[in-house]
Amino acid sequence: MKFKRVQFNHYGSASEMYMGEYELSQLKPDEVQVRVKAAAINPLDWKQRRGDMKLFMGRQFPKGIGSDFAGVVEAVGKDVRNIRPGDEVFGTMDVKKPGAFAEVAVTASRYVVRKPSLLSFAEAACLPIPAATAWAALLLGKKPVMENSRVLINGCTGAVGLMAVQLAIAKGAKVAGTCSEASMQTARAMGVHPTFNYADEQYGKHVKPFDVIFDTAGTMNVGRAVSMLKPKGMFVDINPTPRRIIRGLLSRRYRMVFANMGFKYLPEIADLANQNLLRSAIGLQADFSKAVSTITEFEKGQRTPGRVVLNF
Numbered sequence: 130m131k132f133k134r135v136q137f138n139h140y141g142s143a144s145e146m147y148m149g150e151y152e153l154s155q156l157k158p159d160e161v162q163v164r165v166k167a168a169a170i171n172p173l174d175w176k177q178r179r180g181d182m183k184l185f186m187g188r189q190f191p192k193g194i195g196s197d198f199a200g201v202v203e204a205v206g207k208d209v210r211n212i213r214p215g216d217e218v219f220g221t222m223d224v225k226k227p228g229a230f231a232e233v234a235v236t237a238s239r240y241v242v243r244k245p246s247l248l249s250f251a252e253a254a255c256l257p258i259p260a261a262t263a264w265a266a267l268l269l270g271k272k273p274v275m276e277n278s279r280v281l282i283n284g285c286t287g288a289v290g291l292m293a294v295q296l297a298i299a300k301g302a303k304v305a306g307t308c309s310e311a312s313m314q315t316a317r318a319m320g321v322h323p324t325f326n327y328a329d330e331q332y333g334k335h336v337k338p339f340d341v342i343f344d345t346a347g348t349m350n351v352g353r354a355v356s357m358l359k360p361k362g363m364f365v366d367i368n369p370t371p372r373r374i375i376r377g378l379l380s381r382r383y384r385m386v387f388a389n390m391g392f393k394y395l396p397e398i399a400d401l402a403n404q405n406l407l408r409s410a411i412g413l414q415a416d417f418s419k420a421v422s423t424i425t426e427f428e429k430g431q432r433t434p435g436r437v438v439l440n441f
């Protein structure tokens with residue numbers, strides 16, 4: 130049987146994407162097959178298609194695209210115990226094998242958990258990569274955020290930023306953040322105080338130093354950020370460049386974090402969502418049939434105040 134998905138035959142620009150058909154291969158013992166109901170767009174999707182991760186992803190084509198999804202389990206491999214057919218779940222894909230912008234997605238069972246009943250499929254699809262990344266950035270490592278920690282989140286109203294704000298607040302931290310003028314109201318409504326406009330080059334000059342600065346946008350000057358930290362504070366980065374990686378190797382106050390470090394905490398993330406402590410902000414919902422044009426527009430820089438979700 131054939132299913133529709135967004136796929137590509139060469140690494141490259143948005144024009145490489147098309148709505149194609151693919152056939153499922155035999156389910157591996159640890160895999161689950163999910164009928165996708167909603168999938169959320171992340172910047173990772175076009176980075177993978179562009180070839181930024183081709184060293185890991187290899188050269189077998191066509192390849193699917195998309196990571197974060199929610200849906201209903203159709204089948205499970207023989208070793209899967211935690212999930213059953215019929216379960217409503219959300220989850221993500223292995224970074225080497227994207228393919229959530231598809232009628233049916235197949236992924237390892239460790240990347241899938243039951244959907245919080247408080248959330249719709251669309252809301253649940255917004256959680257995996259942003260929340261797992263924020264979890265790894267703030268709650269793991271030598272300097273986890275705790276009650277009364279002073280935290281600055283650069284890009285506090287983006288997908289990762291909003292998850293980071295909520296996780297830090299759930300831990301009792303005091304959260305400051307940067308965003309554009311247009312997003313100030315959203316940031317304040319989420320409990321971010323003070324809020325700085327990232328376009329103001331002098332922002333944060335007279336504020337008390339932070340325990341943790343989390344740069345979700347990859348735009349902070351690392352030296353400046355470190356100067357805004359307490360002596361044992363930590364700067365956390367999620368946008369690796371060769372320069373930043375070298376900087377990180379030279380400093381004990383710098384951590385580079387990847388989403389996959391947080392995937393094993395998806396059950397805890399689901400619990401927080403069930404307690405209404407983690408919410409997703411959706412800016413636009415589009416039908417799956419419009420996936421290619423929707424991804425292309427957002428890759429080009431179209432903005433909404435919230436996530437972009439494809440509904441199936």
Ligand SMILES: NC(=O)c1ccc[n+]([C@@H]2O[C@H](COP(=O)([O-])OP(=O)(O)OC[C@H]3O[C@@H](n4cnc5c(N)ncnc54)[C@H](OP(=O)(O)O)[C@@H]3O)[C@@H](O)[C@H]2O)c1
Nearest residue numbers: 172262284286287288289308309312327346348367387388
């Ligand atoms: N290492 C990993 O595993 C990992 C995981 C997830 C994401 N990422 C990367 O992290 C980045 C953010 O991801 P996302 O999903 O949160 O993206 P997003 O939803 O597009 O959010 C980006 C945020 O950055 C803000 N921003 C733009 N220019 C800025 C500037 N000069 N200074 C401060 N903030 C600025 C934007 O604020 P306004 O909208 O208010 O302008 C927006 O809120 C992407 O590059 C993504 O690839 C890496």
